[in-house]
Amino acid sequence: MREYFTYIIFVLLSCRAEAQMTRIVVDAMGHGDYRTIQEAINSLPNDAVTPRVIFIRKGTYREKIFIEKNNLVLEGEDKDQTTLSFALARDAWRCDHPDDWGVATINLRGSDITVKNLTIVNSYGFDNTPQQTVIDCAADSVTHRKTIARQGHQMALRSFQTTRLKVINCILKAYGGDTVSPWNVGAGLFYFKDCIMEGGVDFYCPRGWAYAEHCTFIADDGPACIWHDGSADPDSRTVLKDCYFSGYDGFKLGRYHKDAQFYLIKCRFAANMADQDIYLVPTTNVIRWGRRVYYYDCHKQGTDYGWYADNLASAPGAPDAAGINPHWVFRDKWDPEKESQQ
Secondary structure, eight states, X not given: OHHHHHHHHHHHHHHHHHHHOOXXXXXXXXXXXXXXXXXXXXXXXXXXXXXXXXXXXXXXXXXXXXXXXXXXXXXXXXXXXXXXXXXXXXXXXXXXXSSSTTOSSEEEOOSSEEEESOEEEEOHHHHOOSSEXXXXXXXXXXXXXXEEETTSOXXXXXXXSOOSEEXXXXXXXXXXXXXXXEBXXXXXXXXXXXXXXXXXXXXXXXXXXXXXXXXXXXXXXXXXXXXXXXXXXXXXXXXXXXXXXXXXXXXXXXXXXXXXXXXXXXOEEOTTOXXXXXXXXOOSSOOTTOOOEEEEXXXXXXXXXXXXSOOGGGSTXXXXXXXXXXXXXXXXXXXXXXXXXX
């Protein structure tokens, strides 16, 4: 019996100590607890009852980050001066690896993750000015060679089983496609606020439930900025509210090739955006729930196009634009704004 009570006291003290542990400091110059972000992550247990904060001081950290732990905050000292940077083309990675785990600058499998006040870059396309590079490729069974395009897929953030991910006041950029890839079509809950996202084709491409507010999207290349996969649940959706889109002359807003559901609320578009609605890519996929693309109070610099005229009344349930917020998107699954206030 004494051993049992000793064990209980040990557990309670451990939980109390864990709750009191508020943050670990990362400083590349050696003035913190760790010099690298990955070392700080590795130092923590997989789970915790309260968020663990890894505070990252100003500097450039040329690391590829893996997060398989839960309840974790990565917080930069200054968004513009705290940079995580790694250069990798997805096509090159897949020559030697069976899946995407490790393809991005930040790779996520854990849940209840917050990333804020950081610049996160996959610099492959910025670093490699030739349009194409040919490399050895074990996965190619015919030529054993692969042509890597400068504008090919380059992920700054890629998630797998992750749910309840918040990205706040961050810059996420790559020259190629799929820059921001929060992927968990069945259970993914993703919240973005006050972010800048830059890249090529489908450079913001959530699967599942996603909400982005006060974000800026910059297209460097490619036939679409945004994409969505909501094929696992007819309720899943991607909402973009009070966001701004700009890019190269003739950049296109978005596309999909699986069941998707888009809501653009009070968004603004640069004058040089193409006269092209969010479109269905030719596909063999069966689109079970039809076209679901909804706009409210969206405008372009110069003359507006007719295709983003208000049609919110035709959306399921005819929602009121004023009520489209994170609670409306995530329902009773999650309240990211309430968590931010605690």
